[in-house]
Amino acid sequence: xxxxxxxxxxxxxxxxxxxxxxxxxxxxxxxxxxxxxxxxxxxxxxxxxxxxxxxxxxxxxxxxxxxxxxxxxxxxxxxxxxxxxxxxxxxxxxxxxxxxxxxxxxxxxxxxxxxxxxxxxxxxxxxxxxxxxxxxxxxxxxxxxxxxxxxxxxxxxxxxxxxxxxxxxxxxxxxxxxxxxxxxxxxxxxxxxxxxxxxxxxxxxxxxxxxxxxxxxxxxxxxxxxxxxxxxxxxxxxxxxxxxxxxxxxxxxxxxxxxxxxxxxxxxxxxxxxxxxxxxxxxxxxxxxxxxxxxxxxxxxxxxxxxxxxxxxxxxxxxxxxxxxxxxxxxxxxxxxxxxxxxxxxxxxxxxxxxxxxxxxxxxxxxxxxxxxxxxxxxxxxxxxxxxxxxxxxxxxxxxxxxxxxxxxxxxxxxxxxxxxxxxxxxxxxxxxxxxxxxxxxxxxxxxxxxxxxxxxxxxxxxxxxxxxxxxxxxxxxxxxxxxxxxxxxxxxxxxxxxx
Amino acid sequence: xxxxxxxxxxxxxxxxxxxxxxxxxxxxxxxxxxxxxxxxxxxxxxxxxxxxxxxxxxxxxxxxxxxxxxxxxxxxxxxxxxxxxxxxxxxxxxxxxxxxxxxxxxxxxxxxxxxxxxxxxxxxxxxxxxxxxxxxxxxxxxxxxxxxxxxxxxxxxxxxxxxxxxxxxxxxxxxxxxxxxxxxxxxxxxxxxxxxxxxxxxxxxxxxxxxxxxxxxxxxxxxxxxxxxxxxxxxxxxxxxxxxxxxxxxxxxxxxxxxxxxxxxxxxxxxxxxxxxxxxxxxxxxxxxxxxxxxxxxxxxxxxxxxxxxxxxxxxxxxxxxxxxxxxxxxxxxxxxxxxxxxxxxxxxxxxxxxx
Numbered sequence: 116x117x118x119x120x121x122x123x124x125x126x127x128x129x130x131x132x133x134x135x136x137x138x139x140x141x142x143x144x145x146x147x148x149x150x151x152x153x154x155x156x157x158x159x160x161x162x163x164x165x166x167x168x169x170x171x172x173x174x175x176x177x178x179x180x181x182x183x184x185x186x187x188x189x190x191x192x193x194x195x196x197x198x199x200x201x202x203x204x205x206x207x208x209x210x211x212x213x214x215x216x217x218x219x220x221x222x223x224x225x226x227x228x229x230x231x232x233x234x235x236x237x238x239x240x241x242x243x244x245x246x247x248x249x250x251x252x253x254x255x256x257x258x259x260x261x262x263x264x265x266x267x268x269x270x271x272x273x274x275x276x277x278x279x280x281x282x283x284x285x286x287x288x289x290x291x292x293x294x295x296x297x298x299x300x301x302x303x304x305x306x307x308x309x310x311x312x313x314x315x316x317x318x319x320x321x322x323x324x325x326x327x328x329x330x331x332x333x334x335x336x337x338x339x340x341x342x343x344x345x346x347x348x349x350x351x352x353x354x355x356x357x358x359x360x361x362x363x364x365x366x367x368x369x370x371x372x373x374x375x376x377x378x379x380x381x382x383x384x385x386x387x388x389x390x391x392x393x394x395x396x397x398x399x400x401x402x403x404x405x406x407x408x409x410x411x412x413x414x415x416x417x418x419x420x421x422x423x424x425x426x427x428x429x430x431x432x433x434x435x436x437x438x439x440x441x442x443x444x445x446x447x448x449x450x451x452x453x454x455x456x457x458x459x460x461x462x463x464x465x466x467x468x469x470x471x472x473x474x475x476x477x478x479x480x481x482x483x484x485x486x487x488x489x490x491x492x493x494x495x496x497x498x499x500x501x502x503x504x505x506x507x508x509x510x511x512x513x514x515x516x517x518x519x520x521x522x523x524x525x526x527x528x529x530x531x532x533x534x535x536x537x538x539x540x541x542x543x544x545x546x547x548x549x550x551x552x553x554x555x556x557x558x559x560x561x562x563x564x565x566x567x568x569x570x571x572x573x574x575x576x577x578x579x580x581x582x583x584x585x586x587x588x589x590x591x592x593x594x595x596x597x598x599x600x601x602x603x604x605x606x607x608x609x610x611x612x613x614x615x
Numbered sequence: 616x617x618x619x620x621x622x623x624x625x626x627x628x629x630x631x632x633x634x635x636x637x638x639x640x641x642x643x644x645x646x647x648x649x650x651x652x653x654x655x656x657x658x659x660x661x662x663x664x665x666x667x668x669x670x671x672x673x674x675x676x677x678x679x680x681x682x683x684x685x686x687x688x689x690x691x692x693x694x695x696x697x698x699x700x701x702x703x704x705x706x707x708x709x710x711x712x713x714x715x716x717x718x719x720x721x722x723x724x725x726x727x728x729x730x731x732x733x734x735x736x737x738x739x740x741x742x743x744x745x746x747x748x749x750x751x752x753x754x755x756x757x758x759x760x761x762x763x764x765x766x767x768x769x770x771x772x773x774x775x776x777x778x779x780x781x782x783x784x785x786x787x788x789x790x791x792x793x794x795x796x797x798x799x800x801x802x803x804x805x806x807x808x809x810x811x812x813x814x815x816x817x818x819x820x821x822x823x824x825x826x827x828x829x830x831x832x833x834x835x836x837x838x839x840x841x842x843x844x845x846x847x848x849x850x851x852x853x854x855x856x857x858x859x860x861x862x863x864x865x866x867x868x869x870x871x872x873x874x875x876x877x878x879x880x881x882x883x884x885x886x887x888x889x890x891x892x893x894x895x896x897x898x899x900x901x902x903x904x905x906x907x908x909x910x911x912x913x914x915x916x917x918x919x920x921x922x923x924x925x926x927x928x929x930x931x932x933x934x935x936x937x938x939x940x941x942x943x944x945x946x947x948x949x950x951x952x953x954x955x956x957x958x959x960x961x962x963x964x965x966x967x968x969x970x971x
Contacts, residue, residue: 234811234885257815279761286758292765293736308945313883314924315728315902318940320777320950321735324768328761345817368676374699374789414817417840473757475677505758506677545759553762560762564749568957569763575952588763 130216134173137196137218141176144186149224151175160219163204163211164266168551172213179224181299181307181337188335189305191218197581198303200331202242202274205266207469208550210278210330210586217584220335222273228252229338235313236343237296242273242336246280249341258343261288264546265454273336279328281546283379286504287412288344290546292327297340300326300333303577313340325572330548330587333576347412350378351422352446355434356403360384363405364479366432367503370409373428375421379410380504384483386463387456387498387511394459397452400436407434407503408453456500457511464496464513468525471553472536473507473545485535486510493528495521507545508536534559549587557587558594566590617693619686621669625742625750625781631662632779632962633748641965644775646685646717649710653721653929654774655936657964664716664779670694671782672756678787679739679756684716684780691715695787703731703788707864716780722772725864726822726833729814729884729899731788734771740784741767745777746958756784769953775964777957791835794821796856797848799830803888803897806830810900811885818844822860825897826870833860863898866930870896870907876932878906878915882924891918905929916940936967 134152141150151157152174162169178184191198197217204211213219225241228249232238233256238249246267250259263282264270270280276298281290288294297311310322317323326333357363363382370377383391383399383406392399399406407429411421422439429437440446452459460467474482483499490497496513510532514521533543533556543549543556557566569588573580635642641659667685674680675698682691688708695701705725706718719741724733740754743766754760754767770780801809806825810832813820819836832848833856834841845852853859862868871877875893882889884901893908906915912928919926919940928938942950954961 232883232885233815235883236811236815237883279765281759289732289736290759292768293732302945302949306945308949309943310946312923314881315884315899316722316733316772316881318925318927319942319946320773320953321722321769321771322946322949324735324765324771328765333764345815348817371678371789372676372698374792376789413819413836414840414843416843417819417837420837420839473759475674475679475756477674477677502759507757507759540755541757542755542760542762544762545757546761548761549763557762562751565751565753565763568745568749568751568766571956572764572766572953575949575956578952 137190137194138174140190141174141187145176145178145183149177149179151177160201160204160213160221163201163206163209165207165209165550165552168209168212170213170215172219173216175219175221177221177224181301184220184301184335184337185305185307187218187220188301188303192303192305192579192581195579195581197584198335199583200273200277200335202271202277203245203269205270206274206278206548206550207471208544208548208552210548210550210583212551212586214584222271225273225337231256232313233258237313237340238343239297239338239340240272241338242276243271246270246272246275253343254346257346259346260341261294261344262291272339272341276327276336276339277329277331278546278548281505281507283381283502285502286380287376287378292324294342295323295327295339296342298323298326298336299338301335301337303334303579303581307337308334311340328548330550331583332573332587333582335582347378348414349418350410350412350446351418352408352410352440352449353422353425353429354438354449355407355409355429356400356436357405357407357433358403358435359433360405360483361480362433363407364476366407366429366434367476369428369432370425373424375411375425377409377425377504378412379408380502381408381453382406382501382503383453383456384499386496387460387500390459390463390498391452391456394462395451395455397448399452403435408449453500460498460511460513465515465517466513468512468514468529470510470512470529470532471507471544471547472510472533472541473505474536474539474541476503476506478539478541482508482535482539486532489528489531493524495524495528497528502545505545506541530556551586554586554589555594557589617690617697619668619670619690619694622666623669623683624667625744628662628664628667628779628781629744629748629750632744632746635660635962636746636748636960639960639962641962644779644964646714647710647712649708649713650717650721653937654967656966657775658966659962662779665714667781675700677756679784680787681740681756681782681784682715683782684714684719686715688713688715688718696790699790700787701790702737702785704728704734704737705731705864706734707866709865715783719771719783720773720775720780726824726860726898729902730820730822735768737786738767738771738783739786741770741780742782743770743778743780746960746963750781754784758786774967776954776967778963791821791837793838793841794833794835794856795841795845796831796833796853796859797845797850798853799832799850800828801830802828803895807885807887807897807901813848814884814900818848820900823900824863826863826868831859863896868896870894870905873907874932875907875909876928877930878908879927879929880904880906880915880919880924881926882919882922886922886924889918889922891915912938
């Protein structure tokens with residue numbers, strides 16, 4: 116992806132001179148503390164949530180206004196200097212990894228909620244606003260913002276748009292793309308463009324969809340209008356245990372076929388049930404081969420009827436036990452185990468490598484059998500947590516980074532799992548994004564012509580290829596150059612965050 | 616059991632596009648022409664996609680269907696209906712012969728749209744032929760997919776100017792167990808307030824419109840949920856609710872007759888009644904407003920813009936195709952570059968591209 120950058124001289128001394136002169140130019144319109152050039156100040160920006168990838172930034176800028184962002188971009192564009200946008204830095208695919216010869220544009224100062232419009236049920240916010248802060252700010256109107264990625268207390272809405280983030284409620288409430296109405300973004304030339312607003316559609320091509328999930332490759336998002344939904348009157352959760360993972364898969368299919376769209380539908384295998392139970396004592400059935408958590412929400416009567424029917428269905432599908440949360444405390448406890456599954460698995464092995472494939476649910480048994488066989492072949496245990504409602508599978512490969520061969524084995528095993536996902540018609544990433552991490556597997560999922568089409572689309576927005584080069588879409592010729600990387604459990608950033 | 620013809624002519628279509636690209640022959644993609652009033656007549660050699668038909672896959676328990684673009688929308692809906700499912704965006708057909716491809720290319724959604732989502736929201740993947748004659752596949756049959764740019768959703772509403780739609784994968788929804796429509800005699804401004812007030816509460820809403828001093832509200836869900844909401848909302852039960860929403864969706868209601876131009880205004884839903892002469896239907900809980908009026912385009916665009924929205928001359932009294940709201944220059948330039956990225960030879964549905 117890195118395009119030729121003729122104005123950047125190859126040798127270190129000239130690069131340093133360019134860095135110094137750029138910093139001076141930036142400080143003409145930015146306060147001193149908003150242009151970071153010292154190692155000490157830059158260190159916090161060296162990686163995102165995928166901390167296995169680290170690079171000290173070249174220059175970090177922290178603009179505070181749209182006008183400043185425009186000037187940074189214009190200046191960089193004129194000098195052919197690349198720009199990487201960064202929000203809260205909680206991403207899991209290295210999408211905000213800095214460059215050794217480009218500007219890291221942090222949008223954390225854009226943390227203002229600009230307008231809450233309860234009548235139209237929208238909030239207009241700056242990209243640095245935290246996901247959860249939106250729901251907190253609008254709760255007084257009985258409204259909330261639906262997408263709830265596991266990192267929602269820390270992740271920013273701008274990053275959510277860049278990655279098209281999901282959460283556990285996707286099947287019913289959709290992804291980020293379904294929950295935003297308008298965007299303002301800047302092109303690499305510093306031109307401000309508005310798409311959408313508080314309306315349900317806008318004329319012309321659907322740029323809102325194109326920009327969502329574009330991983331900072333097309334423009335710098337500076338303002339977002341999100342759709343707000345009424346807080347459901349009630350949410351209720353059922354827990355079902357199965358002695359066979361295939362039966363659990365069939366039960367999920369039966370629930371969907373019966374006409375229910377659960378608010379959340381999660382599956383865990385025995386390894387992750389046991390690890391979570393050890394960790395948070397959620398009262399999980401530790402002997403079960405698989406466990407389902409099914410949440411229904413809506414108005415009281417609707418939920419009552421639903422719970423009774425789903426309970427009956429689960430028993431009919433061979434659940435060995437079905438429990439309904441008696442109260443809100445118990446509901447939260449049932450979820451606590453699931454939400455702590457990643458760190459819980461992190462306790463039973465020195466390291467784990469988290470995959471993010473999505474598969475058509477009907478192939479779950481087949482893919483899990485394949486994963487089991489791969490696990491035996493490589494001699495590494497694999498735990499599985501599964502957003503069963505929407506087919507997003509997170510196999511967690513356990514290994515020990517202190518054994519040199521283990522890491523390589525984990526990476527190869529991970530690669531084979533993603534290939535198995537593609538083979539059944541799935542995708543290499545459901546919600547974490549490609550970033551730098553999965554760029555290799557993009558070559559497996561797409562043909563040369565398809566990758567070329569992605570590049571042509573990118574060039575329509577960013578002809579010089581200066582926005583986030585080297586991420587998300589590999590140049591066909593460079594496909595083989597990228598190695599697979601991994602999440603180093605012990606060194607994961609934001610260890611306090613829930614990881615779904 | 617519904618039987619749908621099964622024919623894959625994608626290679627022939629791709630060959631035709633490849634040839635046209637080589638010779639720089641403009642191509643006009645044609646289906647069954649039910650939406651020609653809206654798309655207008657494209658220039659060039661006809662590329663007929665109606666022979667590309669069939670349900671490629673349908674998995675009710677996955678809530679996903681994939682069908683070829685030439686498949687009739689009615690056939691897709693019949694296949695879903697057999698399994699108690701439906702297209703969540705409740706698309707208008709505008710004619711019995713409407714195809715799935717045409718519906719997606721126009722990006723049309725019906726009364727359920729504000730509560731369930733739009734055509735674009737339900738698209739999971741698409742197989743297309745770009746302007747170079749290459750068959751490309753984006754997205755897939757899974758709910759969550761962030762690998763690569765979202766090109767399948769970009770195709771929705773692009774009216775064939777970026778490529779030929781071959782196959783579309785859609786998320787589908789279970790049909791609600793219970794559905795009913797309530798009516799209230801009320802003026803427009805009060806109706807707009809009520810619609811938006813309702814939408815801010817956890818109610819199983821699935822449609823809301825205001826026609827001739829009457830507010831109509833549809834509830835969909837399970838038995839107990841719908842009954843509870845009905846008790847809460849009051850109103851008079853409408854006997855033939857299904858037919859009522861169908862008439863509205865298909866523009867068969869009396870309102871749509873007559874010689875005046877039909878405008879569509881897309882505005883923030885809580886916008887109060889707009890100051891333009893003519894007759895109105897307020898649909899989509901306030902977010903979509905139909906206007907039969909002799910007002911000048913300039914006036915309609917201005918009023919829509921002042922309200923934070925946009926207007927489309929949806930069915931001109933005369934003329935060839937809808938007229939869209941003028942876009943700012945920067946956006947027009949970007950759209951042209953996008954068009955170039957997919958169709959470097961400018962051969963796909965050219966006459967239509969000029970209005971994008």
